[in-house]
Amino acid sequence: MLEIKNLHAEIENEGREILRGLDLQVKPGEVHAIMGPNGAGKSTLSHVLAGKPGYRVTEGAALLDGVDILDMDPALRAANGVFLAFQYPVEIPGVANMTFLKAALNAQRKARGEEEISTPDFMRLVRTEAGKLKITQDMLKRPVNVGFSGGEKKRNEILQMAILQPKLCILDETDSGLDIDALKVVSEGVNALRAPNRSFIVITHYQRLLDHIRPDVVHVLSKGRIVKTGGPELALELEAKGYADYASEEAA
Amino acid sequence: MNLVLAPDRRRTKAEEALEAAFRRIDAELPDLDRETAFARFAAQGLPHRRVEAYHFTDLRSMLASAPEPAPRPTLDAARAALGADVFAALNPARAVFVDGWFVAELSDLTGLGDGVTVSTLAAAMAVGGTVAGLGARVAPGTAAETDPLVSLVCAFFSDGLALRVADGAKMARPLEIRHVSTGVSASAFVRHLVEVGEGASASVLESHESPEGSIVHAHTLVEMTVAAKAKLTWVDRQRESHDGARFSTLAVSIGDHAALDHTVATLGAKIARTQVFATLGAHADLQTRGATLAKGRTHADATLVVEHVGPGATSRELYKSAVDDEATSVFQGRITVQPAAQQTDGRMGAHAVLLSDRAEAKAKPELEIFADDVACAHGATVAEIDETLKFYLMSRGIPADETERLLIHAFLGEVTDAIADEGVRSVIEGEIDGWIDGRGNRP
Numbered sequence: 001m002l003e004i005k006n007l008h009a010e011i012e013n014e015g016r017e018i019l020r021g022l023d024l025q026v027k028p029g030e031v032h033a034i035m036g037p038n039g040a041g042k043s044t045l046s047h048v049l050a051g052k053p054g055y056r057v058t059e060g061a062a063l064l065d066g067v068d069i070l071d072m073d074p075a076l077r078a079a080n081g082v083f084l085a086f087q088y089p090v091e092i093p094g095v096a097n098m099t100f101l102k103a104a105l106n107a108q109r110k111a112r113g114e115e116e117i118s119t120p121d122f123m124r125l126v127r128t129e130a131g132k133l134k135i136t137q138d139m140l141k142r143p144v145n146v147g148f149s150g151g152e153k154k155r156n157e158i159l160q161m162a163i164l165q166p167k168l169c170i171l172d173e174t175d176s177g178l179d180i181d182a183l184k185v186v187s188e189g190v191n192a193l194r195a196p197n198r199s200f201i202v203i204t205h206y207q208r209l210l211d212h213i214r215p216d217v218v219h220v221l222s223k224g225r226i227v228k229t230g231g232p233e234l235a236l237e238l239e240a241k242g243y244a245d246y247a248s249e250e251a252a
Numbered sequence: 253m254n255l256v257l258a259p260d261r262r263r264t265k266a267e268e269a270l271e272a273a274f275r276r277i278d279a280e281l282p283d284l285d286r287e288t289a290f291a292r293f294a295a296q297g298l299p300h301r302r303v304e305a306y307h308f309t310d311l312r313s314m315l316a317s318a319p320e321p322a323p324r325p326t327l328d329a330a331r332a333a334l335g336a337d338v339f340a341a342l343n344p345a346r347a348v349f350v351d352g353w354f355v356a357e358l359s360d361l362t363g364l365g366d367g368v369t370v371s372t373l374a375a376a377m378a379v380g381g382t383v384a385g386l387g388a389r390v391a392p393g394t395a396a397e398t399d400p401l402v403s404l405v406c407a408f409f410s411d412g413l414a415l416r417v418a419d420g421a422k423m424a425r426p427l428e429i430r431h432v433s434t435g436v437s438a439s440a441f442v443r444h445l446v447e448v449g450e451g452a453s454a455s456v457l458e459s460h461e462s463p464e465g466s467i468v469h470a471h472t473l474v475e476m477t478v479a480a481k482a483k484l485t486w487v488d489r490q491r492e493s494h495d496g497a498r499f500s501t502l503a504v505s506i507g508d509h510a511a512l513d514h515t516v517a518t519l520g521a522k523i524a525r526t527q528v529f530a531t532l533g534a535h536a537d538l539q540t541r542g543a544t545l546a547k548g549r550t551h552a553d554a555t556l557v558v559e560h561v562g563p564g565a566t567s568r569e570l571y572k573s574a575v576d577d578e579a580t581s582v583f584q585g586r587i588t589v590q591p592a593a594q595q596t597d598g599r600m601g602a603h604a605v606l607l608s609d610r611a612e613a614k615a616k617p618e619l620e621i622f623a624d625d626v627a628c629a630h631g632a633t634v635a636e637i638d639e640t641l642k643f644y645l646m647s648r649g650i651p652a653d654e655t656e657r658l659l660i661h662a663f664l665g666e667v668t669d670a671i672a673d674e675g676v677r678s679v680i681e682g683e684i685d686g687w688i689d690g691r692g693n694r695p
Binding site: 050051052053073074075077078079083084086089090092093094095099100103104105107108111143160164 | 639640641643644645646647648649650651652654655658659661662663665666669
């Protein structure tokens with residue numbers, strides 16, 4: 001599914017290297033958790049994979065089903081199946097959530113040479129998925145994320161994921177700012193999307209999220225590289241001992 | 253009559269052309285009011301950057317010429333000039349002006365309801381009538397009266413409507429005033445007089461267009477009086493040739509407890525200036541909003557002068573512009589609160605989004621408050637398309653150009669969403685979307 005080889009990336013304006021030779025392999029259907037101290041490069045990894053402006057990849061590759069995505073613009077990456085659930089979802093005044101979802105779905109379908117979805121089919125799809133995530137009609141009509149609570153914004157991210165059906169889902173600290181109930185709803189949404197042909201990279205500081213979304217593999221990221229890989233037990237170990245062994249000197 | 257000009261200055265080509273044109277008109281049809289208006293214009297000439305109200309729109313240097321006032325077109329030419337009507341779906345009554353002249357054969361003024369009368373200035377003057385006799389006039393001693401563009405229309409107007417809605421009357425359907433051009437290089441001057449009686453209500457759709465490539469200088473002055481407790485909705489859609497000029501002035505007096513809801517969309521012209529001069533009585537309500545879309549090397553100016561005279565009145569001004577290529581947008585807005593206008597509630601916002609590195613937006617909001625118990629605020633912003641929003645949309649698969657389209661539409665949505673009438677809103681949104689889609693086609 002995803003193969004990251006010797007990835008080096010820096011912040012464009014500062015030239016400061018954040019990712020320093022990162023290697024990672026994610027097989028279809030797997031859930032990988034990436035944990036690590038502040039400044040290890042966790043969010044940078046998610047941004048570089050999604051194509052956020054402001055970073056420069058200086059070396060390495062990220063192959064999605066054998067194709068390097070790093071030269072693609074963010075829209076093309078999305079059409080190829082990459083999805084980033086934002087740590088801080090953006091508010092877009094003036095663009096209704098519904099309009100946005102439909103534009104995104106149809107743009108991806110068009111890029112893949114598929115037909116546009118019919119309005120009744122789209123409405124049915126949105127209603128079903130929104131219902132599962134306790135997203136109200138009102139939230140669908142309102143501008144994207146405007147006036148949404150922290151939990152509502154995260155649920156809206158998962159709704160987009162459910163509708164766009166990506167191959168590779170990257171969750172960037174999806175648990176931040178969520179209370180226990182919201183965490184459950186979001187986790188259930190993610191778990192419902194687990195499938196043999198869909199992989200997840202779950203970035204988090206805390207073991208708590210991994211009680212709800214059970215990872216197959218846990219990695220520790222420190223100073224821009226994967227320094228340790230293990231099973232779910234590694235997350236419990238980190239929870240007990242902290243990141244002292246992997247402390248990072250620089251902030252990302 | 254003689255042109256009075258400051259002795260130390262040479263007249264520009266445009267000023268000379270205007271003077272010659274006025275001499276011809278005045279010789280044919282001497283009129284004291286026109287002479288007074290032209291003298292007022294000629295004393296200052298075309299306004300330039302040292303005239304504060306025209307600091308950002310220096311007409312002396314921008315107007316290379318002033319085309320001849322257009323003669324009355326033949327009916328065939330007028331008919332040929334008439335393209336599709338953007339407001340057709342609203343089924344309005346229709347007054348058609350071609351090159352500044354009313355064309356009865358292309359107009360339909362039926363079904364406006366009892367108490368609504370429409371006549372034309374040219375018809376009234378042909379039988380010896382005067383503009384003053386027809387009703388509304390620019391109030392003496394106001395900023396509108398001394399404005400050079402106002403003076404030019406008062407000096408040169410060929411025709412215009414006199415619309416009168418009697419006290420308590422309700423207009424049964426909207427009235428569209430269409431201004432089109434046969435495409436010859438010419439100036440057109442139109443002056444409309446509008447009187448909405450006490451407790452009456454009216455809705456007017458103004459539309460301006462000229463064929464691409466034509467050098468049309470189109471001037472319009474609308475003088476309106478909205479009497480006590482009356483309601484007037486006014487929509488102005490401007491889509492002139494990118495080689496032409498559009499000068500629109502609205503001079504309005506809003507009576508006690510009366511309301512004016514005004515929308516203007518500017519989507520063309522090499523030089524455009526829309527002016528609103530409004531005076532508000534006690535508990536009056538003014539809502540004015542504008543969407544300006546400028547591309548190529550064009551210049552679009554919206555200038556508001558809002559005067560709160562009576563107490564307890566409300567005014568809301570929201571103007572937004574999307575500026576592409578090497579275009580410039582200008583917003584000037586002044587809210588004045590007179591000493592008697594306690595409990596004034598005024599809010600003015602001007603926001604521009606720059607779509608290219610060489611686009612420019614200038615904003616000058618001003619508050620002048622002489623009363624002590626008022627709530628007034630203004631805000632102005634100039635920004636580029638937000639990269640964070642763009643990335644968010646693109647990360648969901650929406651391509652870069654479609655992303656910009658959505659974000660420009662959303663930016664101007666704050667203006668269009670405030671249009672209460674759904675039919676009007678969808679026409680204006682359609683015009684804006686058409687402009688956004690055509691962004692790649694450089695004028």
